[in-house]
Each structure stands twice: as C-alpha cells, then as structure tokens.
Amino acid sequence: MRFLVTGSNGLVGSRVCALLEKNGHQVVGLGRGARRTGGGYRYVECDLTREQDVSAAIESAAPEVILHPASMTEVDACEKDPELAYAANVNATAAxxxxxxxxxxxxxxxxxxxxxxxxxxPYDEQAVPNPRGVYAITKSMAEQTARIFVPGCAIARTAVVYGWPAAGRANFGAWLVGALEKGQRVNLFEDQFVSASLADSVAAMVAELGERKLGGIWNTCGAEVVDRVRFGRALCEVFGFDPGLINPVRMADMKLASPRPLRSGLVVDKARAQLRAQPLGLAESLTRFHAAWKAGRGTEEKKP
Known part of the structure; x- marks a missing residue:
C-alpha cells in the first residue's frame, strides 16, 4: 500500500515510517526542515501550515492512506502563541x-x-471531550476537522508519549532519564494521572489502523493509568536510578502557563479487543524503553 506520514521527523511519525517500510509498504514522509531520520522511504520537506504545499506534496505521493501524527504539542507554547497553535493543529489538519x-x-x-x-x-472512546487551554482546544478542533472532511477517518488518541531516541526535543521519558542519570532532583506531579505511552507501541497501533483502514475513535496509548510520581519511581527501578531524586509536587503549586487535566488517562478495552498491536502495561513499556536507551548508549560509545 501507498502511505503518507506527516511529522516523519517526530517521535511517533519516525517510528510509523520505519514500521510501515519494514512491513513492505511504499512510504512518503512529510516533515518540517531537513530530514533527521534514517530509512529508505522518500522524504519531502513541507510546512503543513501552507495548504498549497501540503496539497502538492500529497497529490504527488498519491497515497491510499494518510497518517497524521504531526502537531504542535508543547502545551505552554500553545497557550502563549494561540495563532501558531491554531495554524499547526487546526489549519494543518484541515489541509x-x-x-x-x-x-x-x-x-x-x-x-x-x-x-x-x-x-x-480515565476516558473511553464514547466520552464527550471538554478541552481546556489552547493546546487542548485546538486538538479537539482538529479531531472535528478531520471528521468533517473524512467522515470515515480514524481518531487515534494517545497520551504522554515517550521514547528513545527522543527525535527532536526531549519527551517526558527522555527528559526524566537525562536528569536522573546526572543525579538531578526532579519535580513530578503526584496528582496528575496519565496513560504514559511508549512511542513504538503507539506507532504500531496507528500503523495498524492505517493498514486495516479502520475508522472511528481509538485509544492508542499505554494500558495503565498512573500518576507521574509512580511512573518516575517505576522508571528508577528499571533503570537503576535513585528514586529519592523524585520530588512529589502538586500541580496547583506550580505556575503553569496552560491548564492540564488532572484525572486523565484513557481506557484501552477497545484496542485490546480489536487490534493485533496491543497496548502495553507500564512494566513492559519501561523494559522496552530501557533496552532502546541502552542500545543508543552503546552506539554512542562506539563512535570515534
């Protein structure tokens, strides 16, 4: 099949491209700036906020399936620049x-x-969205935009995606490992509950939705809902870091530019029942994350 993947330099997009290529598909990746990934698939530099460029790139590729993980995900940056967030999350999705x-x-x-x-x-696929903050509102609008133009599309919701290598700016997991490895103390929210998601697992579920051309809403995320302190302590156990470096804090005590959901997380019963690519439990996710981190360190050590 012919696939086009947006955000192919990103955490999920890069992994989706690699997986689809491995599965024998013809892949074209779109990304901002120069290519920052390996693989044999074709890469096209494209600013998704420029609809003419998007249209030309997609029509040239003539894909049977388009996977769209690209977005502006920095929550506080979205709050500070709503015009850019709207362009990156809503206008780009419309294009x-x-x-x-x-x-x-x-x-x-x-x-x-x-x-x-x-x-x-936690929320299942039938829950009614009620977004708060610019990032959340623009992502909710993007869902509706996708469904307006392609009613049979799939909406793949995920949460706190992490992985190694980081692919650009540090994700939550990569940031946490970097700090703990150096013996730095870290503040983690003890009152925010999330479905932390390994990027490779998310990519596998998103790719399957494309390969099978499934529609509707899907929760494609980690299988367990945990607070960030528990996630951090579990990571310390797997990586051998000092859990005493984790400092539990409450979200209300932090001065954040944008609101964040407290009791969030997603129910994955539908994905478990219907997808071959299964949502991963926390222990398995962290084990795979650790293996990728160790492999990456080994590669770095071999460089001259």
Missing amino acids: VARSARRLGAHLVHVSTDYVFDGEHG
Whole structure:
C-alpha cells in the first residue's frame, strides 16, 4: 500500500515510517526542515501550515492512506502563541484532510487525552471531550476537522508519549532519564494521572489502523493509568536510578502557563479487543524503553 506520514521527523511519525517500510509498504514522509531520520522511504520537506504545499506534496505521493501524527504539542507554547497553535493543529489538519478527501485516501488523525478536562478520567472512546487551554482546544478542533472532511477517518488518541531516541526535543521519558542519570532532583506531579505511552507501541497501533483502514475513535496509548510520581519511581527501578531524586509536587503549586487535566488517562478495552498491536502495561513499556536507551548508549560509545 501507498502511505503518507506527516511529522516523519517526530517521535511517533519516525517510528510509523520505519514500521510501515519494514512491513513492505511504499512510504512518503512529510516533515518540517531537513530530514533527521534514517530509512529508505522518500522524504519531502513541507510546512503543513501552507495548504498549497501540503496539497502538492500529497497529490504527488498519491497515497491510499494518510497518517497524521504531526502537531504542535508543547502545551505552554500553545497557550502563549494561540495563532501558531491554531495554524499547526487546526489549519494543518484541515489541509491534510482536504487532500485525503480529494484523493479518497483513508485518514488516521493522531490526537490526545488532553481533549478531556481531567475531572472524570480515565476516558473511553464514547466520552464527550471538554478541552481546556489552547493546546487542548485546538486538538479537539482538529479531531472535528478531520471528521468533517473524512467522515470515515480514524481518531487515534494517545497520551504522554515517550521514547528513545527522543527525535527532536526531549519527551517526558527522555527528559526524566537525562536528569536522573546526572543525579538531578526532579519535580513530578503526584496528582496528575496519565496513560504514559511508549512511542513504538503507539506507532504500531496507528500503523495498524492505517493498514486495516479502520475508522472511528481509538485509544492508542499505554494500558495503565498512573500518576507521574509512580511512573518516575517505576522508571528508577528499571533503570537503576535513585528514586529519592523524585520530588512529589502538586500541580496547583506550580505556575503553569496552560491548564492540564488532572484525572486523565484513557481506557484501552477497545484496542485490546480489536487490534493485533496491543497496548502495553507500564512494566513492559519501561523494559522496552530501557533496552532502546541502552542500545543508543552503546552506539554512542562506539563512535570515534
């Protein structure tokens, strides 16, 4: 099959491209700036906020399936620059979805648990979004935009995606490892509950939604809902770091630019029942994360 993947330099997008290529598909990756990944698939530099460029790139690739993980994910940055967040999350999704509609391509749009207010989590696929803050609102609008132009599309919601290598800016897991490895103390929220998700696992579920051309809403995330302190302590156990470096804090005590859901997390019963790529429990996710980190360190040590 012919696939096009947006955000192919990113944490999820890069892994989706690699997996699809491994599975024998023809892949074109779109990304901002120069290519920063390996692989034999074709890469096209493209600013997704420029609809003419998006349309030209997608029509040239003529994909049967478009996977759209690209977005502006820095929550506080979105709050400080709503125009940029709207362009990156809503306008870009509209450009991609319009092209999918014109070509008759199946669309998988990657979204987030932040579309919920975090008062009654964890949430299943039937829960009604109630976003708070610019990032959350633009991601919720992007979901609706995708469904307007491609009613049969899939919405793949994920949460706190982490992985190694980091692919650009440090994700939560990579940041945590970097700090703990240096013996630095870290503040983690003891009152925010999330479905922390290994990027490789998310990529596998998103790729399957594309390969099988499945539609509807899917929670494609980690299988367990935990607070960030518990996540950090579990990571310390797997990596051999000092759990005493973790300092539990409450979100209300931190001065954050944007609101964040407290009791969030996603229910993965649907994915467990219907997808071959299964959501991973915390222990398995961290074991795989640790293996990737160790392999990466070994590669770095071999460099001259």
